[in-house]
Amino acid sequence: MxxxxxxxxxxxxxxxxxxxxxxxxxxxxxxxxxxxxxxxxxxxxxxxxxxxxxxxxxxxxxxxxxxxxxxxxxxxxxxxxxxxxxxxxxxxxxxxxxxxxxxxxxxxxxxxxxxxxxxxxxxxxxxxxxxxxxGAPAGTGSTATTRTTDEELRRLADEHYRLANAHDLDELVALHAPDFVSHEPQGDVGIEWYREVVGAFFAAFPDATLTPVNTVVDGDRLVLHFETVGTHTGADFFGIPAAGKKVRFTEIRVRRIEDGRFAEHWGLYDQATVLGGLQ
Known part of the structure; x- marks a missing residue:
């Protein structure tokens, strides 16, 4: 080991x-x-x-x-x-x-x-x-820590994937703290932003699935490394109408856990490349 x-x-x-x-x-x-x-x-x-x-x-x-x-x-x-x-x-x-x-x-x-x-x-x-x-702004973030057991983090990761693959938006949101903060390039955003973005993705890609690649736990940090695959057959996505095209991309998300829920998030993906593949 x-x-x-x-x-x-x-x-x-x-x-x-x-x-x-x-x-x-x-x-x-x-x-x-x-x-x-x-x-x-x-x-x-x-x-x-x-x-x-x-x-x-x-x-x-x-x-x-x-x-x-x-x-x-x-x-x-x-x-x-x-x-x-x-x-x-x-x-x-x-x-x-x-x-x-x-x-x-x-x-x-x-x-x-x-x-x-x-x-x-x-x-x-x-x-x-x-x-x-x-001259787009670069993102920053906090590094606050609170101890959570490895077992709790792994259970939370498993539940996150289960709910995401069931497209259960309400229960996914419930995994997050009310004051959840996501550090995005445009600035810090909260849980309502998360609900809106994830809901829009599920609506645009009704068959979307997340497959874990690596899960790493340490202290109160949980790393979710996964591949997302979906076919654009539903609603418009960032103004792009559905044309039945498939997307496949990986993401690495760092989450801070507090009291058994997601409290803070860092992570990016190459949005321009994903959107380019739909046009």
Whole structure:
């Protein structure tokens, strides 16, 4: 059994090493050459990951990488992070704008023998690029903690998936605290926003199902990593009429639990890509 503390230490050391700007050395030390990278359906391999991330440094001369939160269990660790800075050089084809942009994401890594051997990630890269052109605000969040048992968290995860797959919106809402806060790119929102968004998704995708990929628990934190599949045969979705197209996307959601209910949420998905697939 892998120790959760050493797993956390490996992931934190790797991500914080981005601030040293020597990713060749960091990848050599912390990322297995046999890495299985599930990003972009597995087509984004270790070499591509290294190459793309190295372009961050010349593009953001004051680049910083901050670990915001970590949840670990045995060999798996979820890391919620924030990276970015002032856009002073070309990035992803966008000329230097002088704007400040930050990307918040969540990664789940499996660690063995002190190195990352498997990697998943959930981030809004499209939103990050929009900040460079439109100046969209970057999200922030709280890190308050309250102790909850691992068994309670796992039961809550199972109940969340059961109710979501039954499209039981009222009972899903009841799993959340009345003062539930979701930290979204547009700012902090509450339970009524959650009801509206989830209800609209169920109405647009009547056959939508959520399949767990990884569940990680630690203290009062619960990481829900899952794949959503659905066919757009119902109501309009973000103004797009139903055309029978299927969507398939993964999400990594970090939830803080208090008194047995969801109290706080962090998580993003590439909404632009999902909507693009429906048009």
């Amino acid at each position: 892998t120790d959760s503390r050493s797993t956390k230490d490996t992931a934190r050391s790797f991500y914080e090493s981005y601030n040293d700007r020597d990713l060749d050395a960091s990848f050599e030390k912390y990322v297995s050459t046999g890495l299985v990278n599930h990003v972009m359906g597995g087509t984004f391999d270790r070499a591509a990951w290294l190459t793309v991330d190295k372009t961050l440094f010349p593009a953001f001369e004051d680049f910083t990488f901050t670990v915001l939160d970590q949840v670990a269990e045995e060999s798996k660790v979820a890391t919620r992070y924030r990276l970015g800075g002032t856009h002073t050089g070309e990035f992803s084809g966008i000329p230097a704008s002088g704007k400040t942009a930050f990307l918040t994401g969540t990664a789940v890594d499996r660690v063995a023998d002190g190195r990352i051997v498997e990697h998943w990630a959930d981030l809004d890269f499209t939103g990050f690029l929009q900040q460079l052109t439109d």
